[in-house]
Amino acid sequence: MKLFATSQIAGIDKYTIEHEPISDIDLMERAASTLVDWILHHAEPDQHMVFFVGPGNNGGDALAAARMLAWALSGIEVYILDLGKEMSDSANSNLERLQQQNRTRISYIDADSPMPEIKSTDWVIDGLFGSGLSRPLKGLPAKVVKHINASGATVVAIDIPSGLMGEDNRENDRDAIIRADVTLTFQFPKISFLLPENDPFTGSWVVQDIGLHPDAIEKTETPFFYTDHQVARKLLKDRRTFAHKGNLGHALLIAGSYGKMGAAVLASRGCLRSGVGLLTTHVPRLGYSILQNSIPEAMASIDQSDLMFTQNPDLAPFNAIGIGPGLDTKCNTGRGVQRMLEEELKKPMVIDADGLNLLARNPEWLKLLPPETILTPHPGEFARLTHPVECGYERLQLAIDFAKDNGVVLVLKGAYTAIACPDGTCWFNSTGNPGMATAGSGDVLTGILLGLLAQGYAAKDAAILGVFLHGMAADLAVEESSQEALLAGDITQHLGLAFATLKDS
Numbered sequence: 001m002k003l004f005a006t007s008q009i010a011g012i013d014k015y016t017i018e019h020e021p022i023s024d025i026d027l028m029e030r031a032a033s034t035l036v037d038w039i040l041h042h043a044e045p046d047q048h049m050v051f052f053v054g055p056g057n058n059g060g061d062a063l064a065a066a067r068m069l070a071w072a073l074s075g076i077e078v079y080i081l082d083l084g085k086e087m088s089d090s091a092n093s094n095l096e097r098l099q100q101q102n103r104t105r106i107s108y109i110d111a112d113s114p115m116p117e118i119k120s121t122d123w124v125i126d127g128l129f130g131s132g133l134s135r136p137l138k139g140l141p142a143k144v145v146k147h148i149n150a151s152g153a154t155v156v157a158i159d160i161p162s163g164l165m166g167e168d169n170r171e172n173d174r175d176a177i178i179r180a181d182v183t184l185t186f187q188f189p190k191i192s193f194l195l196p197e198n199d200p201f202t203g204s205w206v207v208q209d210i211g212l213h214p215d216a217i218e219k220t221e222t223p224f225f226y227t228d229h230q231v232a233r234k235l236l237k238d239r240r241t242f243a244h245k246g247n248l249g250h251a252l253l254i255a256g257s258y259g260k261m262g263a264a265v266l267a268s269r270g271c272l273r274s275g276v277g278l279l280t281t282h283v284p285r286l287g288y289s290i291l292q293n294s295i296p297e298a299m300a301s302i303d304q305s306d307l308m309f310t311q312n313p314d315l316a317p318f319n320a321i322g323i324g325p326g327l328d329t330k331c332n333t334g335r336g337v338q339r340m341l342e343e344e345l346k347k348p349m350v351i352d353a354d355g356l357n358l359l360a361r362n363p364e365w366l367k368l369l370p371p372e373t374i375l376t377p378h379p380g381e382f383a384r385l386t387h388p389v390e391c392g393y394e395r396l397q398l399a400i401d402f403a404k405d406n407g408v409v410l411v412l413k414g415a416y417t418a419i420a421c422p423d424g425t426c427w428f429n430s431t432g433n434p435g436m437a438t439a440g441s442g443d444v445l446t447g448i449l450l451g452l453l454a455q456g457y458a459a460k461d462a463a464i465l466g467v468f469l470h471g472m473a474a475d476l477a478v479e480e481s482s483q484e485a486l487l488a489g490d491i492t493q494h495l496g497l498a499f500a501t502l503k504d505s
C-alpha cells in the first residue's frame, strides 16, 4: 500500500470528487458512515458521546457522524469550536442537517465559555482538526485539547488526532495534541502514525476505506509504502517442481563466539526455515558440537580460533553471506571481517549485531560493502553507525539518506520496521508485536534474510518479505501463547505457518 503526505491525500480527495464523480458532501457522508459503523460495533447502546467539532471538513465528518448516530443513540452532545470564522461549506451543510434533525444538543465553545463537562465514562469523538492542520495548536484549540486529554474519557479521533501533523512533528507542542485511544483514519495510515514518538497520540489506529479513486492513488508518486499481505504475497516465489537443494542457494553464516553460540544457532534455524537449499555456519572451535547437536541440518565450518571468528572460509561455494549474530567485537574478529570485505566479494550480504558495531568503528569499510548488502540495525546500532537523533522522524530521514548514500538496504528495526532502499523508497512493515522485543529475535531475522538472499531474492525484496514473514511468524506464535512469553525460537517454529498463511492469502 502506498503512503502519502496529507497534502497529497487532499489531491487524491479532489481527484475522486471530480472523476468518480461524487460531490464533496457525499464523500463526507461516505467517510462518516465508516466511522459510524465502527462506533456502533464497539460502543454500548447507552454510551454517552461528546463530539468536538472544528471549522474544517474534519469537523464536517464529526457532524455527519453525530447525525447518523443520533438515530441509534440518545446520549449525544455536540460542541463546536468557535474561532470566529466560517466553517467549510460541507461542514456547514452538515451542521444544518444536524439542526434540522433536532435530536442533539449543539453548543459553541468560544474564548469566554467555560470548558464543557466531560466524564471519564464518556466517549469523546475528536473532530477538531484533521489533515488540514497547518500549524501547532495554540490558544483556545490548545485549551480544548488539554481539557479533553485531562478528562480520562475514551477518545476516538477522526482521521488524525487533532494537533498531530501527518508527517513532521519536530516543531509541534506535544501538550496540545489529542491523546486518542483509537484513531479511525481514512484510506491510508498517515506517516507520523508509524513513528514511535507519536504512539501516545494515535493509540491503536484503524484504516477506514472510503473508496478514494484508484487512478489517483496509482498516479500519485510517493517514496513511502506499507508492506501489507498483498505486497508480501507478490514477492514470495513459488518453489519449482524440480527444485533441489543445489539450486535453492547455499548460504554462509558467520556467527557465534564464546558465550554467544545461541545467536549462531537461532540465526541458522531462521535461515534453514526460510527455504534455503544448504547452509554452512562458520563458528569458532568451541561452537562445533553445540551447532551440530542443536541443528544437524546445518554444515559446520570451523574457525582456527577456539573462541571467536578470525578468518573466513573460501567464499566461492556460497550464494550469500550473513555475518554478525553473537560475533563479538574483539580486535582479531575485526581484522577477520576487514580481510573478508577486502576480498571485494560480489556476493549479497546481510550484516547484523556485532557486524554492525564493527562497521560503526570502521566507517571506511562502508565503501567495501558489496552491492545487495542489507544492514539490520536497531535504533542504538543505527545511532552508532551515524549519530544520535532527537526523534523517529529525524531517524527516518537519516536512514533514507544513509541507504541512498551508501547503496545499501537499511532495515531499521522497531515497531513498523522501516526498510530504506538505495532507490530512495521506504517500506514500513505491518506485521509483528511487542513480544518480539526479546533476546535472539534479531538473530532469527538475520537468518531469514540470509536464506532469502541465498535463494536469489534481490536485497530489497528479501528485506521487505523477510521482515514481513518474521513479524507474521511472531504474530502467529503469540496467538498460541502471549507476547510476554515469546521466545526467539518460537518465531522460527512458526515460520512454516507464516509461509503457508501468506500463500493462502
Ligand SMILES: NC(=O)C1=CN([C@@H]2O[C@H](COP(=O)(O)OP(=O)(O)OC[C@H]3O[C@@H](n4cnc5c(N)ncnc54)[C@H](OP(=O)(O)O)[C@@H]3O)[C@@H](O)[C@H]2O)[C@@H](O)CC1
Binding pocket: 009, 010, 012, 013, 027, 028, 031, 054, 055, 056, 057, 058, 059, 060, 061, 088, 128, 129, 130, 131, 132, 133, 134, 135, 136, 137, 138, 141, 158, 159, 160, 186, 210, 212
Ligand atoms: N482527504 C479525504 O479523502 C477526505 C477528508 N475528509 C476529512 O477532511 C479533513 C480535512 O479537512 P480540511 O482540509 O478542511 O482540514 P481540517 O483539518 O478539518 O481543518 C482545517 C481548518 O482548520 C484551520 N486550522 C488549521 N490549523 C489550525 C490551527 N493550528 N489552529 C487553528 N485553526 C487551524 C484551517 O484554517 P487556516 O489554516 O486557514 O487558519 C481550516 O479552517 C480530513 O482530515 C478528513 O477528516 C473527509 O470528509 C472526506 C474524505
Ligand SMILES: [K+]
Binding pocket: 058, 126, 127, 128, 129, 130, 157, 158, 159, 160, 161, 162
Ligand atoms: K481529529
